[in-house]
Amino acid sequence: MQPDAGSRGFPEAEFAARTARAQAWMAEQGLAGLLLMTEAEVRYFTGFQTLFWQSPTRPWFLFVPAEGKPVAVIPEIGAALMRQTWLEDVRTWAAPAPEDDGISLLIGLLDPLARSGARLGVLKGHETALRMPLADWERLIAALAGLEIADATGLVQGLRMVKSAAEIEKIAHICAIGSATFARVPYMVSEGQPLEEVFRAFRREALAQGADDVPYLVGGADRGGYVDCISPPSRRPLARGDVLMLDTGCVRDGYFCDFDRNWAIGAADDRARRAYDVLWRATEAGLAAARTGNSCHELFAAMSSVISELDDSGGDIGRLGHGLGMQLTEQPSHMAGVETVLQDNMVLTLEPSLSYGDGLMMVHEENIVVTPQGGRLLTTRAAPDLPVI
Amino acid sequence: MQPDAGSRGFPEAEFAARTARAQAWMAEQGLAGLLLMTEAEVRYFTGFQTLFWQSPTRPWFLFVPAEGKPVAVIPEIGAALMRQTWLEDVRTWAAPAPEDDGISLLIGLLDPLARSGARLGVLKGHETALRMPLADWERLIAALAGLEIADATGLVQGLRMVKSAAEIEKIAHICAIGSATFARVPYMVSEGQPLEEVFRAFRREALAQGADDVPYLVGGADRGGYVDCISPPSRRPLARGDVLMLDTGCVRDGYFCDFDRNWAIGAADDRARRAYDVLWRATEAGLAAARTGNSCHELFAAMSSVISELDDSGGDIGRLGHGLGMQLTEQPSHMAGVETVLQDNMVLTLEPSLSYGDGLMMVHEENIVVTPQGGRLLTTRAAPDLPVI
Numbered sequence: 068m069q070p071d072a073g074s075r076g077f078p079e080a081e082f083a084a085r086t087a088r089a090q091a092w093m094a095e096q097g098l099a100g101l102l103l104m105t106e107a108e109v110r111y112f113t114g115f116q117t118l119f120w121q122s123p124t125r126p127w128f129l130f131v132p133a134e135g136k137p138v139a140v141i142p143e144i145g146a147a148l149m150r151q152t153w154l155e156d157v158r159t160w161a162a163p164a165p166e167d168d169g170i171s172l173l174i175g176l177l178d179p180l181a182r183s184g185a186r187l188g189v190l191k192g193h194e195t196a197l198r199m200p201l202a203d204w205e206r207l208i209a210a211l212a213g214l215e216i217a218d219a220t221g222l223v224q225g226l227r228m229v230k231s232a233a234e235i236e237k238i239a240h241i242c243a244i245g246s247a248t249f250a251r252v253p254y255m256v257s258e259g260q261p262l263e264e265v266f267r268a269f270r271r272e273a274l275a276q277g278a279d280d281v282p283y284l285v286g287g288a289d290r291g292g293y294v295d296c297i298s299p300p301s302r303r304p305l306a307r308g309d310v311l312m313l314d315t316g317c318v319r320d321g322y323f324c325d326f327d328r329n330w331a332i333g334a335a336d337d338r339a340r341r342a343y344d345v346l347w348r349a350t351e352a353g354l355a356a357a358r359t360g361n362s363c364h365e366l367f368a369a370m371s372s373v374i375s376e377l378d379d380s381g382g383d384i385g386r387l388g389h390g391l392g393m394q395l396t397e398q399p400s401h402m403a404g405v406e407t408v409l410q411d412n413m414v415l416t417l418e419p420s421l422s423y424g425d426g427l428m429m430v431h432e433e434n435i436v437v438t439p440q441g442g443r444l445l446t447t448r449a450a451p452d453l454p455v456i
Numbered sequence: 457m458q459p460d461a462g463s464r465g466f467p468e469a470e471f472a473a474r475t476a477r478a479q480a481w482m483a484e485q486g487l488a489g490l491l492l493m494t495e496a497e498v499r500y501f502t503g504f505q506t507l508f509w510q511s512p513t514r515p516w517f518l519f520v521p522a523e524g525k526p527v528a529v530i531p532e533i534g535a536a537l538m539r540q541t542w543l544e545d546v547r548t549w550a551a552p553a554p555e556d557d558g559i560s561l562l563i564g565l566l567d568p569l570a571r572s573g574a575r576l577g578v579l580k581g582h583e584t585a586l587r588m589p590l591a592d593w594e595r596l597i598a599a600l601a602g603l604e605i606a607d608a609t610g611l612v613q614g615l616r617m618v619k620s621a622a623e624i625e626k627i628a629h630i631c632a633i634g635s636a637t638f639a640r641v642p643y644m645v646s647e648g649q650p651l652e653e654v655f656r657a658f659r660r661e662a663l664a665q666g667a668d669d670v671p672y673l674v675g676g677a678d679r680g681g682y683v684d685c686i687s688p689p690s691r692r693p694l695a696r697g698d699v700l701m702l703d704t705g706c707v708r709d710g711y712f713c714d715f716d717r718n719w720a721i722g723a724a725d726d727r728a729r730r731a732y733d734v735l736w737r738a739t740e741a742g743l744a745a746a747r748t749g750n751s752c753h754e755l756f757a758a759m760s761s762v763i764s765e766l767d768d769s770g771g772d773i774g775r776l777g778h779g780l781g782m783q784l785t786e787q788p789s790h791m792a793g794v795e796t797v798l799q800d801n802m803v804l805t806l807e808p809s810l811s812y813g814d815g816l817m818m819v820h821e822e823n824i825v826v827t828p829q830g831g832r833l834l835t836t837r838a839a840p841d842l843p844v845i
Contacts, residue, residue: 075691118672119686121705122785123583124778144774147684161774163789165582189590193554194512197586197593201578202607204586218591270669271660279688280659282671283507295536297508299668302464316510385533385550389513396511400552 075320076114077233079153085226086112089131092222099185101131101219102177104198107393108190108223112137113152116321117145125162126169126199130176140172170203174210181213188219194398195220224398228390230414235436237322238392238414239445241278242434245317245324246447248273253456258307258332262288262300265311273317283316283325283395291336292427296420307333311456312430316395323395325416326432326446331455342377342423343453346431349373349419350449353388353401357415357435357442363405370401370419378421388418391434413437414445464709465503466622468542474615475501478520481611488574490520490608491566493587496782497579497612501526502541505710506534514551515558515588519565529561559592563599570602577608583787584609613787617779619803624825626711627781627803628834630667631823634706634713635836637662642845647696647721651677651689654700662706672705672714672784680725681816685809696722700845701819705784712784714805715821715835720844731766731812732842735820738762738808739838742777742790746804746824746831752794759790759808767810777807780823802826803834 089101089112103109106120109129120127128140139149142162149157158172180187197204208216230238248269255268265288270281286300287293288311296314305311314327329343349370356369370387390397391414399407401415409415415437420430431449435442478490478501492498495509498518509516517529528538531551538546547561569576586593597605619627637658644657654677659670675689676682677700685703694700703716718732738759745758759776779786780803788796790804798804804826809819820838824831 116688117686118674118688121672121783123585123783124785124789142774144684144686148687163582163774163791168582191591191594192589193552193557195589196512197590200581200584200609201586201593202580204590205580220589266668267663271663274656274660274663279655280670280673282669283510284669285507295533297506297533298537299505299507385531385552394510394512396513400513402552 081231081233082112082114082153084231086131086137089222089226090133092226093133093188096188096217096222097186098188098217098219099133099180101188101223103129103131103190103223105190105196107227110321110393111227113139113149113154115139115145115149115152117148119145126203128169128173138176140169140176168200168203170207173207177211177214181211184213184215186215186217188217188222190220190223191218192220194224227392228398228413229410230392230412234322234392235412235414237320238324238434241317241319241322242324242326242445244273244276244278244319245315245326247276248278248315248317249313249328250447252313252328252330253454256305256311256330256456259304261302261304262286263302265305265313266300269313269315273315277319278317279319281315281317284313286311286313286327288312288332291339292342292424292429294426294428296428296430305332308336310335310339310429314430314432321393323391323393324434324446325391325395326434327430328449329429329431329453331453333455335453335455338424339429340453342421342429345373345377346419346421346429347449347451350417350431350433353417353419354435354442354444357409357417357437359409359411359437359439361409363399363401363407363409364403366409367401367403367405370417374419374421377423380422386418387420388416388432390414391416409437411437411439415442417442470620470622471501471503471542473620475520475526478611478615479522481615482522482577485577485606485611486575487577487606487608488522488569490577490612492518492520492579492612494579494585496616499710499782500616502528502538502543504528504534504538504541506537508534515592517558517562527565529558529565557589557592559596562596566600566603570600573602573604575604575606577606577611579609579612580607581609583613616781617787617802618799619781619801623711623781624801624803626709627713627823630706630708630711631713631715631834633662633665633667633708634704634715636665637667637704637706638702638717639836641702641717641719642843645694645700645719645845648693650691650693651675652691654694654702655689658702658704662704666708667706668708670704670706673702675700675702675716677701677721680728681731681813681818683815683817685817685819694721697725699724699728699818703819703821710782712780712782713823713835714780714784715823716819717838718818718820718842720842722844724842724844727813728818729842731810731818734762734766735808735810735818736838736840739806739820739822742806742808743824743831743833746798746806746826748798748800748826748828750798752788752790752796752798753792755798756790756792756794759806763808763810766812769811775807776809777805777821779803780805798826800826800828804831806831
């Protein structure tokens with residue numbers, strides 16, 4: 068565990084620094100403000116943290132102006148919590164109000180910008196969604212016809228991709244919890260146990276190790292390997308000769324780990340051992356290539372050149388890792404053709420995968436920080452040979 | 457537990473019936489199809505269940521035609537799992553592909569409709585979001601200019617509001633798990649325990665009781681009451697005289713419970729006892745009023761007339777309960793002015809709340825099925841007096 072294992076949240080300076088960086092980039096791009104409405108973005112600039120986002124009923128809005136602190140436009144139910152953040156201007160309405168769920172408040176806030184024909188940044192690009200009713204969005208834009216709507220996806224993702232020291236500490240903490248949980252798996256798992264029970268035991272152990280929650284847990288187990296990597300658990304009992312994979316996104320204080328581990332039950336066959344070895348070495352190549360200044364494409368190529376010893380199909384997953392932080396998957400993607408340059412303090416997954424045998428697949432995954440010397444592991448490195456339980 | 461506690465998923469007939477009902481309503485509204493992209497809707501018509509939706513990277517699409525089975529347009533990573541459902545037409549692409557994340561596949565699928573000027577239903581209304589990049593949506597609509605886009609929110613929410621017997625069984629099962637977990641709380645909680653540890657113990661117990669996950673857990677504890685109901689846990693130790701509230705959405709096989717319980721630590725003061733009594737009786741009034749043929753407004757009025765004994769402000773939550781099922785909160789909302797008529801087999805929360813004392817609040821919540829005789833409890837009814845731990 069980290070020395071400050073108990074600390075939660077960030078000092079106000081963290082949010083002020085994030086906002087200042089955003090405003091500097093906004094100035095370069097001629098943006099008079101950002102209108103944000105997704106959980107990670109609202110939290111990034113405010114620290115507002117609640118599981119209440121799981122209710123789809125209410126929209127939440129944050130306006131980041133060209134200067135000064137962000138302004139929250141949120142349902143009254145969140146007012147007490149938002150007023151504990153560094154924000155000063157928190158505007159609320161009694162939601163749900165389907166006929167006017169914050170829209171007239173937003174019009175009041177943004178009308179001066181519209182009148183001056185200003186540019187407003189919103190998230191319209193890859194990995195974004197419009198977390199408000201589409202009809203309300205259309206109504207809002209019609210009422211603010213003078214606004215020029217610009218896509219601020221690159222700006223916001225560019226900010227979030229590079230983590231602060233405090234963010235890296237939080238991700239390192241949850242990665243340590245994940246590693247400790249995976250280390251317990253050989254003692255939790257046995258032949259004859261339904262996969263569903265393995266999942267249940269894993270979640271309970273991760274909580275005991277200090278995770279706040281285990282929102283993401285997928286995996287598979289079948290004879291000699293598994294066939295997909297996003298399924299819920301079956302009730303099939305583990306059998307000798309199975310390869311078991313568990314892939315988890317545990318969370319603590321709003322930051323994720325995202326990595327997996329593989330085990331053989333009772334005995335491992337040669338094909339599974341070979342696949343494991345190739346992926347372990349692909350990860351080694353990724354660790355070396357994950358250094359400041361390399362591109363995502365180069366990181367991808369370093370891993371796929373090892374993977375191609377066994378599989379040159381490119382696989383179904385479409386990429387060999389991604390960014391990680393407040394969300395399970397973030398920018399960038401390690402893919403062919405992605406020219407994004409790795410920067411100091413990006414937090415990434417290395418996630419080489421391959422197909423082998425008769426429709427089987429295997430995935431390895433580690434979490435790292437980009438440094439000038441290559442990837443610094445946040446996870447306890449997987450064993451070099453397929454572990455047998 | 458229910459007799460079939462082990463069963464998962466639904467028979468194909470369930471999805472065929474849902475699709476047939478949708479198609480009957482689509483015919484009435486002159487819709488040539490529905491284009492859906494959110495987790496609950498895709499799962500409702502297919503049974504496709506994965507936690508992978510937590511990754512924001514990839515969009516997923518489902519087209520429900522006027523006749524025949526739905527067509528999936530999804531990332532290749534989901535193909536194996538989607539092909540296990542009752543669907544026959546599963547179209548995939550190698551996502552992520554920011555330059556064309558399913559858009560040309562959708563254009564190929566929908567172009568015949570556009571050429572004939574057909575009406576396509578999409579979700580644009582209250583409680584919906586556009587789970588794809590806004591720029592991709594704009595591009596899609598521009599390429600399909602002949603389409604008439606209609607808001608199908610009422611249609612889809614109308615379908616989902618009334619549960620099948622198989623759905624009610626699943627919700628009853630997770631409510632029983634939630635009730636069993638709450639029954640254990642007095643044995644898990646003690647003075648001096650940080651609230652954060654109470655949350656951790658609750659999650660672990662819910663998993664042990666059979667929950668697949670505890671994605672939603674909020675609550676509060678403070679002297680004589682709590683001040684908001686959507687916060688993550690503090691590290692403040694429980695103290696004598698606190699009122700503790702835990703509100704959970706546990707999930708099993710993709711269906712939620714959503715209810716809370718309140719306890720006093722060591723001793724309860726009169727104000728808290730009085731608030732509890734008023735809310736308990738408000739829930740009784742809700743149970744009686746939650747009968748087929750009453751409106752949501754009438755259900756709201758029945759509860760608020762009791763609440764007004766102590767608080768006539770209407771509170772911050774904006775409603776006194778809501779629908780429940782595949783999502784933590786669904787339609788309808790029990791609010792003033794909502795004329796939605798309660799139907800047999802709607803599953804609802806009754807969630808009366810009030811403010812009291814100096815900025816304190818209290819919330820009660822139960823989960824029920826609407827019947828002609830009133831609400832049938834799926835949860836084990838809260839004790840009539842504030843329990844003291």
